[in-house]
Amino acid sequence: MIIRKLFKFENAHIVRNCTSRRCSKSIHGHSYRVEIKLQSNFLDNGEMVYDFGLMKTTIKTLIDSFDHAITLWSKDNKEYIEWAKKFSERYIILPVNPSAEQFSRVFFLIVDRVLECMEFKNGEKDIKVYSVVVHETDTGYAECFREDAYNFENMGEIKLEDIVFSDIIKEEWGDKNLWEKLLKKEKITPPKEV
Numbered sequence: 001m002i003i004r005k006l007f008k009f010e011n012a013h014i015v016r017n018c019t020s021r022r023c024s025k026s027i028h029g030h031s032y033r034v035e036i037k038l039q040s041n042f043l044d045n046g047e048m049v050y051d052f053g054l055m056k057t058t059i060k061t062l063i064d065s066f067d068h069a070i071t072l073w074s075k076d077n078k079e080y081i082e083w084a085k086k087f088s089e090r091y092i093i094l095p096v097n098p099s100a101e102q103f104s105r106v107f108f109l110i111v112d113r114v115l116e117c118m119e120f121k122n123g124e125k126d127i128k129v130y131s132v133v134v135h136e137t138d139t140g141y142a143e144c145f146r147e148d149a150y151n152f153e154n155m156g157e158i159k160l161e162d163i164v165f166s167d168i169i170k171e172e173w174g175d176k177n178l179w180e181k182l183l184k185k186e187k188i189t190p191p192k193e194v
C-alpha cells in the first residue's frame with residue numbers, strides 16, 4: 001500500500017544550462033508542492049502504514065527548511081553564490097542544479113535517510129520511500145523513484161554531505177544538530193504522541 005503526504009514551500013532559484021531562458025538566466029520563485037509517497041505491506045498498531053502526524057516531524061522540518069529560501073547549485077558562478085549568501089540568510093546549497101527533477105531526487109534521498117535513522121515505536125514495519133513528486137508549477141512536476149534517486153551515473157551523484165543548510169535555517173530546527181546526526185546515521189526517536 002502507498003500513502004502520500006503533501007508538503008508546500010516557497011523557494012527561489014536559477015536553473016543553469018536549461019533551454020528556458022527565464023529559468024536559466026533570472027532568479028525566480030515557485031510555490032513548490034512536494035508529495036512524499038511511502039510504501040509498506042504492513043500496518044502499524046493504528047492500522048496505518050505510517051501516521052501522517054509522524055511525517056510532520058523530521059520530514060516536515062527538513063522540507064520546510066526550503067521555505068522562503070534560495071536554493072543554489074554549488075557549481076554556479078562563485079560571485080552569484082557569495083552574493084546570494086550575503087543577501088539571503090535562508091539559503092541551501094545543493095551539489096546539483098535545482099531543477100524539479102533534482103529537487104525530487106534530493107528529497108527522496110533525504111526522506112530515505114530519515115526513515116533509515118527513525119525508530120519505529122508503534123508497530124510500523126518495512127516502510128520505504130516509494131516516490132517523491134515535486135510540483136514546480138500547476139502544470140509541471142517531476143517524480144523520482146528509487147532507481148532515479150540512486151542513478152548517480154546518469155543523473156549526477158548526490159551526497160547528503162554536500163547539501164548545506166544555512167545557519168539561520170538550522171537554528172529554527174528543534175535540534176540544531178539534526179543534519180549532522182542524519183549524516184552520522186544516528187537514531188532519531190519519534191515523539192510518543194503528535
Ligand SMILES: Nc1nc2c(c(=O)[nH]1)N=C([C@H](O)[C@H](O)COP(=O)(O)OP(=O)(O)OP(=O)(O)O)CN2
Pocket residue numbers: 015018020022023028098099100101136137139140
Ligand atoms: N523538465 C523541467 N523543465 C523545466 C523546469 C524543470 O525544473 N524541469 N523548470 C523550468 C523553470 O523553473 C520554469 O519556471 C518553469 O517552467 P514552465 O513549466 O514553463 O512554467 P510556466 O509557469 O511558464 O508554465 P505554463 O504551463 O506555461 O503556465 C522550466 N522547465
